[in-house]
Amino acid sequence: MPQMLIPDQRAVIDRRALVAAIDDAVEDKGAGNARGAIVTLLREALAASRAELGQRLAASPAAGHEITHGHAFLIDQIIRVVHDHVVGDLYPVANRSSGERLALLAVGGYGRGEMCPHSDVDIAFITPAKPTAWCEQVIEAILYFLWDLGLTVGHSSRSLDEMVRQAKADLTIRTAILESRYLWGDREVYQMASDRFWGDVVPGSEAQFTAEKLAERDARHKRMGDSRYVVEPNVKDGKGGLRDLQTLYWIGKYNYRVKSAAELVDKGLFTREEYRSFRRAEGFLLAVRSHLHSIAGRGEDRLTFDLQREVARRMHYADRPGKSAVERFMQFYFLQAQHVGNLTGVFLAQMQEQALAPKRREGLLQRFRTRKSRFVEGYPLQAGKLAAPDDNWFKADPVRLVEIYALAEREGLEIHPETIRLIRRDAGLIQSEVRKDERANAAFLDVLCGRRDPETVLRWMNESGVFGRFVPDFGKVGGQMQFDMYHHYTVDEHTIRAIGLLSRIERGEEREEHPLATRILPGLKYRRVLYVATLLHDIAKGRGGDHSLLGAEVALKLCPRLGLTAPETKLVSWLVAKHLLMSATAFKRDLSDPVTIRKFIEEVDEAEKLAQLTVLTIVDIRAVGPGIWNSWKRQLLAELYNYADEMLRADNDADLQEKRLWTKRAEVAELLGTKKHLLAELDDRFDRNYWLQEPADIIAINLAHYAAARDVHQVLTIHTEYYPARGATLITVMADDHPGLFFRIAGAINLAGANVIDARIHTTRVGKAVDNFLVQDPLGKPFREEGQLARLKKSIEDALAGRIELVPKLAARPLPRSRAETFTVESAVLFDNEASDRFTVVEVTASDRPALLNRLTRAMFEQSLIINSAHITQYGERAVDTFYVTDLIGHKIWSKDRLARVEQALLGAIAAGEPKPAKVAAAEQVAK
Structure with a gap:
């Protein structure tokens, strides 16, 4: 734990003064009777120290590393004082036997020196062999003191042999010991434990540990919603959270014996800039988690709506036109979560690359020119992935930063991790000239309207920074959340999910869930209009004003740049401006009232508009989040579409109503079966409006x-x-x-x-x-x-x-x-x-x-x-x-x-x- 991160340590806790006070209490009351006084002294010291760290957090609300190291330092001093009192005053032994030796190890997050205000205190008590009675007495006494202080203690007591045996069998124990550090007690026993772990447990199990950690991560992501863009994220365990960063460090430490995350750079797993990104994201997330603990008064890791606003206030975020302080804070949070995802991708890919190629590469160009290399339009394939031929590939022609994604989507290929690094490095080359380039715009449109998997490739583009730079308006909604309980994802994630759903519907993969959209799509006159409108429908959120109308203005400027014709541009702009019309009509108006349909048709005055708007409405609602789409909404939208389609084709509204009534009566007669005589019997009871309003x-x-x-x-x-x-x-x-x-x-x-x-x-x-x-x-x-x-x-x-x-x-x-x-x-x-x-x-x-x-x-x-x-x-x-x-x-x-x-x-x-x-x-x- 770097001491430099804890300035003025004595202001946090003056261990020397605390020891002196305890010694006075023991001298005054005797070791056996001083327990109450000692607990009081410890509690007061703990409370004062936490108050000091709380003030430091308030003064430097983003100082995540300093605060979490400070809390670990505080607990270190408390445990050391308790240990010395127990060993020196309660159970003193003049000449200990070889078995009366005990080492205290800080493990888990505490071992890393990262503790938030209410984190668990995880300690491992290690003995050379089976614990003696003295060891058991000391351990029990230490734990009782810590429990009396109100600390949540996770503890284990193992001999060296037990530690090795259990670490080999249990991934959780192995991970805890991996992060252990010497806390107090017998340093030689600690060193023996470290030597046994690295000598007996780790060798030969590196691949297994990595695979198990990645499987554990995937299962955790699934439990947490499997997206780093959920609007109530779990700062610790959620996708893009602290645990993902810790997993990288665990894998790196286990495989490469690094002592700190900084050493991952020397091993080639991170560049220096990537490591700086690692530290920034980690520091921010640790700060957020510290604020959560402080506000909740307990170990709280979920950034729920009721806590987001207070964390934003404490971290000094302010309102801006069109965007509240809490939305600005959460946008920054999601950008950090995105960085975590980027780091995970390059780290794991680099590990795989090193495992496949143990010899240090002499340069990309030489490697790609081997006889086994295969090229796709000038891009060599390395391990089946698209790669840049040389380090200056994108600098020579920045249009290639977009082109490579079009190629990936069209061919169904991934992009090589080293090339992803180059793309991130060179993404800033996308300036006005590139945005105006016809080749770049055509390539982007190929990705957006791709026939294979545009969702995945657009997500790659978004996470590399290319998407937001090529379409700056989209960059503005990167990580943009809406502070409400309706929207489950950030605007960019919602948009990309909507495009992915649209693509799956078009490929016929959502026929059961979306039969109407599946039927409509093949008949569209302007296919790419729908994809562009889906991209742009929420692009003006967070600007203040009506985002539909503001987005329509963006469409008028962007569509011609992308290569859309004047009729296509006009239709995209209309769809963006009206993308909420159909859902508002279907869900908030009486569809049996002819006026409802007539007013809707006044806005949607042709069949192509109706078809495009229907599909856009469906994918927009479905992509909001789990549980938002249901069969009730599906039925209402289908009714509105069918009624509007009939009215567009009919010459006379009155004739259409009569036709609908007679059709419905026939359906009711069929449903009644042997009771169809009730139609005539009860005809004088129910009026025309009843027949228009209710389904058959x-x-x-x-x-x-x-x-x-x-x-x-x-x-x-x-x-x-x-x-x-x-x-x-x-x-x-x-x-x-x-x-x-x-x-x-x-x-x-x-x-x-x-x-x-x-x-x-x-x-x-x-x-x-x-x-x-x-x-x-x-x-x-x-x-x-x-x-x-x-x-x-x-x-x-x-x-x-x-x-x-x-x-x-x-x-x-x-x-x-x-x-x-x-x-x-x-x-x-x-x-x-x-x-x-x-x-x-x-x-x-x-x-x-x-x-x-x-x-x-x-x-x-x-x-x-x-x-x-x-x-x-x-x-x-x-x-x-x-x-x-x-x-x-x-x-x-x-x-x-x-x-x-x-x-x-x-x-x-x-x-x-x-x-x-x-x-x-x-x-x-x-x-x-």
Whole structure:
């Protein structure tokens, strides 16, 4: 542990003064009775030292190495003082036998001298042979002192033979001893342990250790989401985190016997610049982890939303136009994680290269000219990978920095690690001249629209720095996160994933998950437009303003440079400007309302635009992150596409509606089978709007249940079933219509642990309510077990029968999504009287809270509004609920005064459901 990293050590802990105080306590009370006083002295010293290190972290918030070495130094001194007291005062031995020898080793992160404020203290107690009674007494006494100090101690006690045997058998033990350093005690025993490890354990096991460590890393990445760009990363164990850097050092130390990461340069595994990058990333990540421990007051390694903002503040990040302090901090975090990924790639490739070629190479050019070399368009293949012929290859023609990636994508080849190093070194050569070069732009377009695997190659380009330099607008969103619970990845990672999904759909690999997009893609007139639009759809995020419109302006400038024609450029710009239109229409509007489709068609006025926008919308949503795409969204987008496509082709809207009605009646008749007579029997009950709004399969279900209830004179009937078409559970409630029915049902559904995602409210011509709800659990999954369906039904029955009081029950329900409290969502209520011929459309944006729908619909009931349909959408912590409403006599709401009253009522309902600050809630609890 470099002492230079711990300035003014005595200010951290004055070991000499602490020893003197302990000696005084022993002299005053005696060794056996001084324990309480000694523990108090140790605790005070530990607290004061931690406070000093905390002040240093606050003063130098990025000093990760200094702070973590400082904490290790502090624990070193505490353990040494404890050891000397135990050995000298509690269990003194005048002449120890050969077995009464004990060495203390710091292992793991503590062994590296990297400890955050609440890291575990990992110690190995080593004895020459089986521990004697004296050794066991000393070890036990030391541990009890450390536990009394509140330290989390990981410990082992082994003889030299046990250490060797267990290290050979267990990778974790082998790694811990690999990082061990002498802490205190018998130095000769420590040296014997070191000699035995390097002499008996390591030789011949290097390849196995490397393979096992890489397998361990891959399994850890899989557990953590297998991406270094997840928006709540684990600083220690996540991909691109500290453990990845440590794995490199472990492998290097095990194979090359290096004593520090700096020696990896001498072994040829890192260049000096790569080692500096290693140190910068390590120092930053250690600082972030130290802040996490300090804020949480415990060993916290996950950079969660609620901690990100405070870490950013402590590390002195500030807001900038269009980008908050926390987003700037996280962008830098992801850039460091990217550096870790780069280092991992070159390190492992270099190790492989050295293993395959033990003789030192005399130069790339000489090596590539051997008879076994094969060339692909001037690029030699080395170990089957594309390589640069010489060190000046890219300097001679910087266009090659883009060209090599096009070649890699087209031929399905990897790029040699030495060449990747050259690319990173020379990426700065990409200046204005290269960006304007037709060859470079054509090569980039070949990568972007590649037929093999554009996602992987674009990721290589991004991580080497070529992507961001060739497309500077894309470079600006490198590592750019959005501080919300909806987006799972950074903007650049999201974009590259969307392009990869688009490519897989085109290759037919996503036919089951995305049948509509798979069917659309082969018929596109402008294939490359879709790839470029996917690249650019989020490129203006973080600039302030509407990123869709700003991105459309970027497209108008960039597309001609890439070689797109004027019609292609215009279409790309339109797609970027409108890339949120289709999802907003499908998820927040009533697709059965002809006005919805007409307004959509006014924007999307031709079949090519519709096809392009549909596929772009699908890949954009799917690439947001796990769990965002579901069959409900797939169904709604498919409905909107089909309705819009029909309307684009139809000459008359009215004729189209009639055709759709008759087609639906035929489908319902087929679904009813032997009960198709119900169509005629109940034709006078259900009006035209019901037939337009509900899909055929739900109509068939409704008619059958309506008839069954009618036949037995049942006043209330509730039906629940799993509805796979939309990945949800269908709940149908039939009852005598009365005001407030909707909000009572919505509240009961919430009490049963479900969330409404869509609802349609109907009243038959004889005054019967037929209400259809689609619901999911809080994780977006349907209820399908018999017990779950029965619970939903029972909750609604009890609520409508008055057997439960909804308001107190809902108020007492705990808030399961406390993470949403980290975010501020500005509540808003918008009214639109143009979106429907029959209804006023009310769109409410609010922080997503339990029972929000119940509160909103109750407020509407109290304002004498009739709800026809509700469409519920969640974007992480933000809920957007849309309602189609009328007044009590079926008219739209035009009065400005009345709209203002409705707005205030809805905002009041939102505010009533917001969680109270912890101090206020605690005060109210005390008052009770």
